[in-house]
Each structure stands twice: as structure tokens, then as C-alpha cells.
Amino acid sequence: MSAAHKVSLSALPLPPKSHILPLNLTPDPRTLSAAAFRQYQIDTPSYQRRARLLSPEAHFSYVAPCPIRFPYRAEPEEGEEVADQETFIEKWLAQREALHEGLSASVHGQGPSRLKKYFPEAGKRDQSIQLIGLSETGLRDCLPHLHSFEDEPERTKASDEDVAIRQELIDVLSGHATLMDVEEGSDAPWAPWSLRYSGHQFGTWAGQLGDGRAISVLATPHPNDPELVYELQLKGAGRTPFSRTADGLAVVRSSIREFLCGEAMHALGIPTTRSLSLIALPSLSVDRERVESACVFTRMAPSFIRIGSFEAFNPPANMYFFGGGQQVGDWDALLKLGEWVSKRVLQLNGIESGEAWAKVLVLESARRNAEMVAGWQAYGFMHGVINTDNVSILGLTIDYGPYAFMDVFNKFHICNHTDGAGRYAYQAQPSMILYALRSLLTTLAPLIGAEAENSERAVAAGWAESASKEKVDGWREKGTDLAKEEMEVLFQQTCATEYAKLMHKRLALRRIDSDDESKLVRPLLDLMSDHKLDFHSTFRRLAFFRPSMSNKDALDEYISGLLTLSAGCLEPGRAASDVKAWLRMYAQRIESERGEWGEDVDAERESASRGANPRFVLRQWVLEEVIKVVERDMDSGKRVLRKVLQVSQFYIVCDGFIYHVCCLDGL
Secondary structure (H helix, E strand, O other): OOHHHOEOHHHOOOOOHHHOHHHOOOEOHHHOOHHHHHHHHHHOHHHHHOOOOOOOOOOEEEOOOOOOOOOOOOOOOOOOOOOOHHHHHHHHHHOOOOOEEEOOOOOOOOOOOOOEEEEOOOOOOOOOOEEEEEOHHHHHHHOOOEOOOOOOHHHHOOOHHHHHHHHHHHHHHOOOOEEEEOOOOOOOOEOOEEEOOEEEEOOEEEEEOOOOOEEEEEEEEEOOEEEEEEEEEEEOEOOOOOOOOOOOEOEHHHHHHHHHHHHHHHHOOOOEOEEEEEEEEEEEEEEOOOEEEEEEEEEEEOOOOEHHHHHOOOOOOOOEEOOEEOOOOOHHHHHHHHHHHHHHHOOOOOOOOOEOOHHHHHHHHHHHHHHHHHHHHHOOEEOOOOOHHHOEOOOOEOOOOOOEEOOEOOOOOOOOOOOOOOOOOHHHHHHHHHHHHHHHHHHHHHHHHHHHHOOOEOOOOOOOOOOOHHHHHHHHHHHHHHHHHHHHHHHHHHHHHHHHHHHHHHOOOOOOOOOHHHHHHHHHHHHHHHOOEEHHHHHHHHOOOOOOOOOHHHHHHHHHHHHOOEOOOOOHHHHHHHHHHHHHHHHHHHHOOHHHOOOOHHHHHHHHHHHHOOOOOOOHHHHHHHHHHHHHOHHHHHHHHHHHHHHHHHOOOOOOHHHHHHOHHHO
16 A cells, blocks of 8 residues: 555544444443543543453453553652542552543645644653564555654654654554544544453353453454454553453564564465554563563554353352452343454354354354464464463464474473463363364354254343243253254364365475375374474475485485484484384375476475475573673664564575574664
């Protein structure tokens, strides 16, 4: 998109009302509109920061970013008298809320912004703000109409207009400023929000969870597809009603990890949320295992709704514990959420004409999540925390926490040190996604049963209002019978098919034979496991194998090079023999499809294999080194971060490139 057609952040077009989540789902009844929320910001700002259970029918709560230390250090200024502590606290918080209208940046020729920009009171939330990362591919793919700048203004000799546009982006995406339309009677009111959801954590029901440190601040349709809306969500921008006892903040370390991995996963072709920006707040300290500095990360997705979003409205149990709990179920809220997801998120066919959708929703989510986890397995990605609240209804990889990419292949590898039982180990990941999908089915089963009883037509509001427990149980049983086997078969078949396709790409094979899994793929993984071979480097080295290596010396030299990828092979003689036997089968398999390639089979296969097996993988040591240099010096560190982001996005194949990157600035 040309610069002439780009706009500032505040002028990005909003979706039509039918596509705006807060205008179609149910807010916290205390703030039923953007205007009502604005009044709470002014009068009782503590309300949006208090941990609480929302009313059973509520899908979300309005909440504005406010990244400050928690517990709050509310102290009177010198000479200020405090007659009433509660009134003083509300005043202290109001001074730090974004309540004061400021000027919006403008691009020459663009129309007026629909959203107004609000700031906190001058001097009350002053803190250093530094843009340390901006994803070029995230911008290009999701927000091609956004006017933005990667370099510092002084490095690009930017105009005053450019500087203002860049500063607006930093102000809003750091949580310092808030974009809103809170006028009474506005045609399309707008205020930020956080989602309510519940979930199973490590197999145990955890009750209401929700966006404890994530706030959606903007949504805009893609200029090439009006039905594709990208939501911008700040992670680490302060407390929400779902923060429980936490501070709602994020740190530089964890933010860098998610910023880089979201784009790396996209480059691998694995469905994921996307990264936009990384903004450090170096003067805001955060207490973790050590004191760290705060950071706000902006991610993008068509929707951040999770399986746990559905579980909140048909929970398996009611409970209460310190800082949390669980509301009773709400059938109409479940119906409303399901209709929204079916129509606007998954965009299922037949919804407008009143066809049944609940079973279709479950099956579509199963298909998408099966494709996602197949990508995880094929590329050795380990999520680490596959709780049901961390599983996207869209089948996107979401919430990057203690993740890791496989080094030495070990199917039992656990990347999360708190997962002592190995629930989320590498080999268990497909089963854990299926566990989450079964939870989704359990939640929606009564609706599936009710729709079946309604001649496969959608039910209306009040569908379960007068139904007895026995009636609901009957619907649940019928819905489970109708969908469970079909969902599980679909998931398993889709996962197996996608995994086979990806592994054939990694092995540069064009035809899929029924016995490839048993004769090639599984034996190769067993080789890696038995002889401690590096997962990614082994696939990469196979790009240079030639069936013509029949000469003993050439083959022995190749095998010797392959075994240098071992992290401590105990039996080199047996390893060489095992590798040779596997390569013999691999060579025969390559020869069997020689006619499906062009004239220079070896060159074409090498190119295809190199394209599917990147030279650079976002390994733990790379992340640790990048984090170290950024924490030490953000000015030089952000240049290293940018280079690592680029190789993560484009997978530059030059040997030694990553060594060059990681040796910058004394790294």
C-alpha cells in the first residue's frame, strides 16, 4: 500500500457495528456502555482495577490501559490533607487515568479521526517510554494501511508530521494514551475491553480467569478484506477485573519471547497470533523472581476468544477461593457467544438462515486446532501450558509462556519446569489439544442436543429458561452422542494428514505413500532419539543428501558430518550403521519419485528442503542472549532484537549469520 493511502493509528477505520465485539456481546452490567465506563473512570476509577467475578451474563468488561506499579503507592503530595481515605484513593487513580483529551496525529490528506485520544493528568504518570521492537511483517500482513516508522526520527530525518504519527503509535501502544469514542448517543461508541473466560489448568477446573493483563484497544478491517478484522491487544498494560492478586504488568524478558516467537511461528506457516510492537517502560519496576522492568507487547489476531470463553457460561462446578471463583452458568450468554463466534469469528455458512451451528462450531474449531498442533509437532515446538484458557477457538497458537523449540530430539521433553508430571510434554500435545476440544464439546453439548430436537435449526434466546435439569441433561447426552466421535475422528485424521504433509515437506518428498510414516518418519525420529541428534539441524543436513552417494568414502563423510550434530553419541559405530541403513531406504524412496521432479532432481530437492528447514531456529540460548543485551542496553539491544526478528521472519539461510548477529555489541 502506498504511503499516500496510509493513516495514523487513531484514524484506522473501525469495523462496522455488526463486527465490533463490545457492541454485540454483553458487558459488565456496571458499565453497560462506553459512556457509562467513562463516568466510572472519572468517579470511581478503582472499579475497573478491582478483582471481581463478573455477572453471569457478562462476556467482557470495559477497562483502559494504566501500566503502573501494584500494589498502588498512593501517597498524598506535600501539604495535601486526606480527610477521607477512599475519596483520596479514587482521586489519586483518576489523576493517572487517561481522561484528558489531546490532539490526534494526522497524515496529510486523511479525514478526521473517529476516535479521540486521551492522556493522564500531566506529571501524574510520567515515565520513560521506548519503542524497542516493531514487526515489519506484522504490519505488512495485518495493518498495511497503518503509517508507521521503524527507525528513530533523527535517523530518518522525519518531518514534524512523521514524528507526531510515530509518537501517537508509541503513546497508544504503550498504554500511556487511550483511543475512545465515549460520547452519549455516538453511532459507534468505542472503549477498550478485556475478555472474561474460565478454564481447566493442568486438568483442574480453575474457575473465572479472564484477561488479567491483556486489553484490546483497537480493531480495524483489513483493507483488502472487509470481513477480516484484526484486533490489537496490549499485553502488560495494567490491572483488569481479571487480574486477581497480580499486577497486570509484563516484563521485557517475557515480552521479547512472545514478540519474536509469534513472528517465527508465522514464518514457519503455523497458525498464530501476530506481533506488532514492543515498548519498554524502563522506569517502571516489576517484582518477579527478581526485580525487572516493565514492557507492553502488542499482538494482533482476528479474535482472542478461547475455549475457556465458552466454559465460563456452562461451568462444571461453582466455587470460590481467594482472588477468584466461578459464577453460575448462563445459557443465553453461551448462546450469544456461540452465535457471535459462528457468524463473525469462524464465519460459518448457514448462520444467517437459522441453521444449527453449535456442532459445526465444535468441528471447525477441532479442524483448525488439529492443523495447528500438527505444525507444532512437525517443527518441534512445545507450548508448555496447554490449559483450555490458552487454546484459541480459531486454532491459533496463543499465549507464549515457557515455550521452547526442540534441540536434541526427545519425545518426552518437558519445556515447562512447573509441569513435573509431563502433562504438556512434546508427545502429549495433540492429546492435550483434544482434551481442550472435549471440554468445548462438553460445554456446547446441551445446545447441540437442543438444536437437534429443533429439527437442526438454531434455538432462540430463552431456549433453556424453563428446561428442567433432566431436560438439559438429556440435551447434553444427545449432543455428546451426536458430535463426540465425529469430532475426535476429524481431529485425529486432520492432525495426521497435516503432520504427514509437513514432514514430507521437511524431507523434500512430493508423494505421500501410506507406509512413509512407518518406514521413514518414525525410524528417523527414533534415530534422532537413540543417538541424541539435533532435531532441526538433522532435517537441515538432509537437504544435502544425494541418492548418488553410493561411493563409500562420500557416504561415510556425509554420515560423519551428520553425526557431528549429536549431543554425545554413546555408540558412534552403531549410530553410523543405523544412519546408513536409514539413508539407504531414504535414497530408494527419493528414486521412486524421480519422475515427479524436473531435470536436476538433486538441486530442486535441495532448494525445496532448504525452504522447509530453516537454517535459523529460535532456540532458548538465542532468546536468552537477546534478552540479556536488551536488558543491559536498550539502545544497542533493540538493533540486535531487530536483526533476530528479521531472521525469525525471513529465515535467512546464510551459514554464520546468527553468529554475526549474536556477536554484535559484545553479545
